[in-house]
Amino acid sequence: MSQGLTDLGRFAEPSLYILVSLSDGPKHGYAIMTDVETLSGVPLGPGTLYGALARLESRGLIEALEPVDRRRPYRLTALGATTLKAQLDGLAGFAKVGLARLRGEGAR
Amino acid sequence: MSRLAALYPAAWRDRYEAEFLALLQERPPDLGDRLDIVRGAIDERMHPQVPGSPKVPVEAPSIGRWSLVAGWTTLLGSGLFYLGLALWATGPIVVNGGDAYRDGSAALPFIFLAMLGLVVGMVAVVLTIPPSRAANAAAYISSLAALLWGGAPWLWWAGLIAFGGVIVIGGAAWRARAWSAGRFAALVAAIGSAWGLAFLALSGMLAAPDGFQYVVFAIGGLTWLVLGTSLVRPPRIETDASLGARRD
Numbered sequence: 001m002s003q004g005l006t007d008l009g010r011f012a013e014p015s016l017y018i019l020v021s022l023s024d025g026p027k028h029g030y031a032i033m034t035d036v037e038t039l040s041g042v043p044l045g046p047g048t049l050y051g052a053l054a055r056l057e058s059r060g061l062i063e064a065l066e067p068v069d070r071r072r073p074y075r076l077t078a079l080g081a082t083t084l085k086a087q088l089d090g091l092a093g094f095a096k097v098g099l100a101r102l103r104g105e106g107a108r
Numbered sequence: 109m110s111r112l113a114a115l116y117p118a119a120w121r122d123r124y125e126a127e128f129l130a131l132l133q134e135r136p137p138d139l140g141d142r143l144d145i146v147r148g149a150i151d152e153r154m155h156p157q158v159p160g161s162p163k164v165p166v167e168a169p170s171i172g173r174w175s176l177v178a179g180w181t182t183l184l185g186s187g188l189f190y191l192g193l194a195l196w197a198t199g200p201i202v203v204n205g206g207d208a209y210r211d212g213s214a215a216l217p218f219i220f221l222a223m224l225g226l227v228v229g230m231v232a233v234v235l236t237i238p239p240s241r242a243a244n245a246a247a248y249i250s251s252l253a254a255l256l257w258g259g260a261p262w263l264w265w266a267g268l269i270a271f272g273g274v275i276v277i278g279g280a281a282w283r284a285r286a287w288s289a290g291r292f293a294a295l296v297a298a299i300g301s302a303w304g305l306a307f308l309a310l311s312g313m314l315a316a317p318d319g320f321q322y323v324v325f326a327i328g329g330l331t332w333l334v335l336g337t338s339l340v341r342p343p344r345i346e347t348d349a350s351l352g353a354r355r356d
Contacts, residue, residue, distance in 0.1 A: 010239040029131040045141050046131055047148020050124055054157035070130040 005087060014044055014052040019061065019076065019084040026065055026075035029053070056080070112142065115149035119158045143248070154235055178232030179339025185225015186332030192218030193329065197322045216259070222332065223258030223270070227251045229335035230274060233281050236339070243280035246273035264306075271299045274331055287338055295334045302328035 005012045021027060021035040029049060036044045056062045061080035065073045113125050154174050196212030234247045250273025257266040275296055282292035305324050308314035
C-alpha cells in the first residue's frame with residue numbers, strides 16, 4: 001500500500017475497502033457496510049467504519065454530501081480516486097509477482 | 109443506542125452522531141458491534157480525527173493525558189489489590205466441622221475493583237502501541253477472564269488466562285519498543301513466579317508454609333505496578349516518528 005493508507009494503522013485495510021466501495025458512486029454508512037461485507041466477506045463494525053470514515057475524510061480522500069433523512073452519503077474525491085488507483089495498482093503488481101513466483105516454484 | 113454514541117467525544121458526536129445512530133437503527137448492533145464501537149470510541153478519544161474541530165490537536169494528542177489517567181487507575185488497582193490481600197490475611201477464622209479456614213470474603217470487592225484497574229491498564233497499553241493482533245486478542249480475552257477471576261478468584265483457570273494475556277500484551281509492548289526488556293522481564297518474573305509457586309504448592313511438589321498463599325498473591329500484585337508505571341512514566345524508547353505512526 002502506498003503511504004496514503006499505511007499511516008492509518010488498523011484502519012488501513014477497512015479504509016481500502018471503503019474506497020473501493022465508494023468507487024462506483026456515493027453511499028451512506030449502512031450501504032458501505034453491506035457493500036464491504038459483500039466485497040470482502042468480512043463484517044465491518046460500526047466503530048471501525050466511522051473510525052475509517054473520519055480518517056479518510058480528514059485526509060481529503062472522501063467527502064461528505066448533504067444528509068438525506070439523517071443518512072449522510074460519502075463520495076470519493078479526486079485525491080481519493082488517485083490514492084485508490086495507486087493502492088490497487090500496487091496490489092495488482094504484488095499479486096502478479098506472487099503468482100509468477102508460485103508458478104515458478106510449481107514448475108520445479 | 110445513544111448510550112453507545114455517548115462514549116465518543118463531544119466533537120465527534122457533533123459531526124457524526126446523527127448518521128451513526130441512523131446506521132445503528134438500520135442495523136441493530138450485536139455484541140461484536142458493541143465491542144467494536146467501544147474500541148472505536150477509545151480510539152477517537154486517544155487519537156481525535158474529527159476534521160475542522162478545534163478539539164483536534166495537530167500534534168501530540170491526548171495520548172499522554174489518557175495514558176496518565178489509565179496508569180494511575182492501574183496503580184490504584186494495585187493499592188486495592190494489596191488492601192484486599194490484607195483483609196483476606198486478617199479475616200476471621202471459620203470452623204466448619206473438622207476444618208478451619210480464614211474467611212476472605214471481605215476482600216472480594218477489592219479484588220474485583222483491582223482487576224478492573226488491571227483491565228484499564230491492559231487496554232491502555234494495547235492502545236499506546238502499534239496495532240498487534242496478538243495484543244488485541246489478548247486484551248479482549250484477558251479482560252473478560254480478569255473480571256471473571258475478580259469476582260470468583262477460586263476459578264484459577266480464569267486467573268491464568270487473565271495474567272497469561274498480560275504477558276502477551278507486555279511482550280507486544282516490548283517488541284514495539286514501548287517497553288524496555290527489563291520491564292517485560294519484571295512482568296514475566298512477577299506473574300511467572302506467583303503462578304509457578306502456586307502450582308508447585310498445589311501439586312504437592314513444594315511444602316507450603318503458613319501464609320504461603322499471601323506471599324504468592326503479593327508477588328502477583330507486582331503486575332499492577334509494572335503495567336501502571338509503564339503508563340505513568342513515558343516510554344523508554346520512543347521517537348516522534350514512531351509516535352506519529354501510532355497515532356492511527
